[in-house]
Amino acid sequence: MGVYKIAVLKGDGIGPEIVEASLLVLKRVGEIFGHDFVLEEGLIGGKAIDEKCTPLPQETLDLCLKADAVLLGAVGGPKWDNLPTDKRPEKGLLGIRKALDLYANLRPAKVYTALIDASPLKKEIAQGTDFIVVRELTGDLYYGEPRGIFRNGERYAINTMHYTESQIRRVVRKAFEIARVRRKKLTSVDKSNVLEVSALWREIVEEEKQNFPDVDVEHLYVDNCAMQIIKRPSTFDVIVTGNMFGDILSDEAAVISGSLGMLPSASLGDKHALYEPVHGSAPDIAGKGIANPIATILSVAMMLKYSFGLEKESSVIEQAVERVLQMGYRTPDISSEGTTVVGTTEMAQLISKEVEKLCEG
Ligand SMILES: NC(=O)C1=CN([C@@H]2O[C@H](COP(=O)(O)OP(=O)(O)OC[C@H]3O[C@@H](n4cnc5c(N)ncnc54)[C@H](O)[C@@H]3O)[C@@H](O)[C@H]2O)C=CC1
Ligand SMILES: CC(C)CC(=O)C(=O)O
Ligand SMILES: [Mg+2]
Numbered sequence: 001m002g003v004y005k006i007a008v009l010k011g012d013g014i015g016p017e018i019v020e021a022s023l024l025v026l027k028r029v030g031e032i033f034g035h036d037f038v039l040e041e042g043l044i045g046g047k048a049i050d051e052k053c054t055p056l057p058q059e060t061l062d063l064c065l066k067a068d069a070v071l072l073g074a075v076g077g078p079k080w081d082n083l084p085t086d087k088r089p090e091k092g093l094l095g096i097r098k099a100l101d102l103y104a105n106l107r108p109a110k111v112y113t114a115l116i117d118a119s120p121l122k123k124e125i126a127q128g129t130d131f132i133v134v135r136e137l138t139g140d141l142y143y144g145e146p147r148g149i150f151r152n153g154e155r156y157a158i159n160t161m162h163y164t165e166s167q168i169r170r171v172v173r174k175a176f177e178i179a180r181v182r183r184k185k186l187t188s189v190d191k192s193n194v195l196e197v198s199a200l201w202r203e204i205v206e207e208e209k210q211n212f213p214d215v216d217v218e219h220l221y222v223d224n225c226a227m228q229i230i231k232r233p234s235t236f237d238v239i240v241t242g243n244m245f246g247d248i249l250s251d252e253a254a255v256i257s258g259s260l261g262m263l264p265s266a267s268l269g270d271k272h273a274l275y276e277p278v279h280g281s282a283p284d285i286a287g288k289g290i291a292n293p294i295a296t297i298l299s300v301a302m303m304l305k306y307s308f309g310l311e312k313e314s315s316v317i318e319q320a321v322e323r324v325l326q327m328g329y330r331t332p333d334i335s336s337e338g339t340t341v342v343g344t345t346e347m348a349q350l351i352s353k354e355v356e357k358l359c360e361g
Helices: 015-033 045-052 058-066 089-099 113-118 165-180 196-209 222-231 243-256 294-306 311-326 344-360
Strands: 003-011 036-041 069-074 104-110 130-136 148-152 154-158 185-190 216-221 238-241 266-268 273-275
Touching: 003 015, 003 045, 003 058, 015 036, 015 069, 015 294, 015 311, 015 344, 045 089, 058 089, 069 089, 069 294, 104 165, 104 243, 113 311, 130 165, 130 243, 165 185, 165 196, 165 238, 185 196, 185 222, 185 243, 196 216, 216 222, 222 238, 222 243, 238 243, 266 294, 273 294, 294 311, 294 344, 311 344
Parallel strands: 003 036, 003 069, 069 273, 130 238, 185 216, 185 238
Antiparallel strands: 104 130, 104 266, 148 154, 266 273
């Protein structure tokens, strides 16, 4: 039994729908196991721009700094697409990642047996896929200076790929530690045939390898890795890479599992942690009650495990998700012939019910 303070940032688009669905499951877990999950909401993204004229209000930041963990939906949408980059909803998310120093973004990609037909890959290629992308989250092109659009006769634009040695080393170490307790295989992804930042990245991976002699290391260029993930997904264990390559590769990995709506994530720092689905605010389906809440529900499971050390509670949620899929329930993004299509809330209710049954039995 414990008391845990969670900052809840629902955000934009499908954000509120999927977060509310995930909270149904969290509350049920709290009731069953006798935990007190104290939820406090904050504004972020487009909604915060509309109400507070900034994508990351100071009160939201304060709330997150005080919380034991943060649960986030997604930010962004067409309403704010014409704002300059530094005023957009996405800036709120980048701001909070930086302010909480969340340097390791864990994005597990797994193919559930029940969902094998939802994968666009052939069954024999997709089956057995179970890897985790460890994406650096506080540096790279997303934060590097100088940046901007300028004019000198014609318009030109600059973004800067920037990493310090310590930024690379801490995330690489984290990836080695994760690999060590999994299948002991680490793939480091870079573009060191072209970029100095990547050359430094590779050098540091080679140095850190000496401290983890039990882990096998492979280096792949990002273009090749994008191909290998589709060709031989089940051979990967832990993939470590920078902010932008990780962003792109994890969306690619999601599709192997059947849908972007399936992939959870944990963003970990030394003092704080934030949990959010890998996907965005999906404006094309927002407000329809059909978004897949599983990525967010599994993000809650990651929160219970990584932030609160509640391994049993976390595993019960994962098992409940698996069972509901085995029973044939699907949101539209993962549906196929012979399955029962349900909405966002119904999917969360079904998962809550399975949590209950697993705890009775
Ligand atoms: N972490 C975040 O808050 C992120 C925010 N974004 C923002 O989200 C907005 C939309 O971006 P997109 O490029 O369209 O990416 P997106 O991830 O929102 O959607 C891509 C596609 O996947 C589908 N999809 C995503 N999540 C789903 C779910 N849970 N269930 C069923 N289908 C789902 C969408 O309907 C869409 O067809 C943009 O403003 C973007 O900047 C994008 C990525 C991450
Ligand atoms: C700032 C976000 C929109 C970047 C993103 O796509 C992600 O973190 O997955
Ligand atoms: Mg992304």
